[in-house]
Amino acid sequence: MRISQTRWSSNAGWGIPPDFAQEADLVLVFADHEFFQSEDCYAQLHAMFPGAQIAGCSSSGSVMGVEISDGDVVATAIKLEKSSIRLTSLEVSADRNARELGMSLMAELNSPDLRHVFILSDGLLVNGSELAQGLNQAGIPVTGGLAGDGTRFGKTWVMANAPAQNGRIAALGFYGNVTVKSGCFAGWDEFGAERVVTRSVGNVVYEIDGEPALELYKKYLGAQAAELPASGLRFPLSIQASKTDHPLTRTLLAVDEVTHSLTFAGDVPQGCLCKLMRTNLDNLIDNAGMAAEVAKPEESASTGLCLVVSCVGRRLVMGQLTEDELEIIREKLGDATAITGFYSYGELAPFSDVMQCQLHNQTMTLTTIYE
Secondary structure (H helix, E strand, O other): EEEEEEEEEOEEEEOOOOHHHHHOEEEEEEEHHHHHHHHHHHHHHHOOOOEEEEEEEOOOEEOOOOEEEOOOOOEEEEEEOOEEEEEEEEOOOOOOOHHHHHHHHHHHOOOOOEEEEEEEEEOOOOOOOHHHHHHHHHOOOEEEEEEEEEEOOOEEEEEEOOOEEEEEEEEEEEEEOOEEEEEOOOOOOOEEEEEEEEEEEEEEEEEEEOHHHHHHHHHHHHHHHOOOOOHHHHEEEEEEOOOOOEEEEEOEEEEEOOOOOOEEEOOOOOOEEEEEEEEOOOHHHHHHHHHHHHHHOOOOOEEEEEEEEHHHHHHHHHHHHHHHHHHHHHHHOOOOEEEEEEEEEEEEOOOOOOOEEEEOOOOOEEEEEOO
């Protein structure tokens, strides 16, 4: 595997392409700039890498090595030596739910030598929980994430062998002699009593333990309740279907003072167990390292690729410390592993001991690829 990274900026344009540009098999592109949305962006990438599959999405921060950048476009070119890839995509439509779209994407990529699928989805028009359910039907490991739009939450964009589009889901399949691993850890501290979600619809929670959900949050947040929903980023919700299931993290997006409800970035099923969580910056960074440990190859490998999908909520909470979680990933994986990825509106990954992909919030997820 050969890997090279370059960057576009409004001042300098694209950096120098690698010497294997004409032979590159895959280009991954992440951006928080309107240039990414233009036909020119894709046309220029296709001209530089004429034989490559080109996939990417808009971000809430783009990752290149151990740096996070805004206002530019980051491109990572890969030349495969022992494996192959295939890229497919679908438009989001009103007559098909996300579960059906996920099943269709996996069926399109299906092959006996399919090893892994990486998803890049519109971040605002797709129910990530339903999408994960559909993706899981094929029995193939899946990771990826929901595209970002900075902190604007306006529109998100996905590129899949065509100019970036709003309302699209791309699926990238890896085939043959390739080793793909993933790691998924959050690092938030649970506090308070374990409770039950007694009334919810999709991602909107109306009652917890029979009490209005908003009032419970206000009680625990104290003075910070006046800053809701913004302060809710520091107090996500941990949910479990049962005590034996892994807990998922859900980010608070909005509050409704009329219905006393809470809206989260992912489904919160009625009847699930829940606990409030709070920020522990050291734990967040340490858990990024734990994700890297799990995603490391079992044997020492030469050049490899690490795809980072972390949450915009983590970045907002961690501030200037955010790049520390990339530093610890580099420390664990070594300099021979190139790092790229994006800060997202939701992360798709399985826990380390199960194959089933889940939608996560506020979580560091890693996908490593080695031949």
